Amino acid sequence: MALQRPEPVQVVKQRRDGALRGLLSGVPYIAYLGIQFDRRGDELTAILPFDEKLIGNPALPALHGGVTAAFLEVAAIIELAWGSLWEEIEAGRVDPTADMAPVRLPKTIDFTVDYLRSGLPRDAYARARINRSGRRYASVHVEAWQDNRARLFAQGTGHFLIPQPPDHPSE
Amino acid sequence: MTDIIQIARQFIEAIPHARALGMEFESLGDGKAVISMPYDPRFVGDPVTGVIHGGAVSALMDTASGAAVMCHPTAPASTATLDLRIDYFRAATPGQAITARAECYHVTRSVAFVRVTASDEDATRPVAAATGAFTLDRPKGAN
Structure with a gap:
């Protein structure tokens, strides 16, 4: 049996990046926060x-606590949605070059934010881990x-409701 | 009363993110604050339904909570959020303003405990609620 040649790297990247863009582009609030x-x-x-409109305490200045909460929540939701989308992309069931149907995002049940130090007026980064x-x-x-x-300025934990596929209504 | 609302308005005007979200004080005083945020398509989290993103609701509740701490009778010099736990009950109705009602229910020398609810035009069914701990910085010499 002949070994199948792997796809060219740029084709793989294009498909994955396209799917990620499709996932993000539908959410106005993600674009609003930048x-x-x-x-x-x-x-x-x-x-x-960083953007001036993200400031919550102009005296320090520091990022708004609500912005930090929103940033963490967005990172968590996208990580979850991306996890399930990834399987679909790799299995070839999603074609981001075609018009992607809007991805149904998980719904937040609760979210707890731990503010460890004040958010400085500069770029922030976040990574989510699905436990x-x-x-x-x-x-x-x-x-x-x-x-x-290694110096976190905030951490958060949240619980989310996974969207059910339309053909499998929740029991 | 008008004076305190005037001061509160200036307070919110001075917070770039509160101004960006279009927040407005409804009432303020005695460790309680009510702030509303008009519906805005830019803050939508689900484009299919037009429902506002939970993050914007969190920002509103955090602002109302901070304002409640600042107007506590012990007159703190400043405050910052230590933690905030948000429970999401239902989607806010698209097109409606969201109002957060925050209350400082206990205050120690250095910490304020706050609870807050957020509702749309149907105030009997909140869309979200949160509890938080806030730092409380006493004015110099008040200790």
Whole structure:
């Protein structure tokens, strides 16, 4: 049996990046905050470029606590949605070059933010880790930092409701 | 009362992110704050339904909580969020403003405990609720 040649790397990248763009482009609030995602293989890093409108305490100045909460929550939701989309992309069931149907995003049940130090007026980064993802519920932890990866300025944990496929209505 | 609302308005005007989200004080005083945020398509989290993103609701509840701490009778010099746990009950109705009602329910020398609810025009069914711990910085010489 002849070995199948692997696809050219740029084709693979194009498909994965296209799927990620499709996932993000539908959410106005992600664009409003200016959140971007950096992808290395299946690993995502959320990036929040600094902007004046993100300030919550002009005297320090510091990022708004609500912005930090929103940034962490977005990172968690996208990580979850990306995890399930990834399997579809790799199995060839999603073609981001065609018009992607809007991805149904997980719904937040609860989210707890731990503010460790004040957010400085510069770019912030976040990575989410899915601790448990069942058929209906998922638990996700997120860490956010600015200048030093080891010095977190906030962390969060949230529980999410996984969207059910339309042909499998929730029992 | 008008004075305190005027001061509160200036306070919110001075917070770039509160201004960016179009937040407005409804009432303020005695460790309680009510702030509303008009519906804005830019803050939508689900384009299919037009429902506002939970993150924007969190920002509103965090702002209302901070304001509640600042207007506590012990007159803190400043405050910052230590933690905030948000529970999402239902999707906010698209097109409706969201109002957060925050209350400092306990205050120690250095920490304020706050609870807050967020609702759309149907105030009987909140869309979200949160509890948080906030730092409390006493004015110099108050210790």
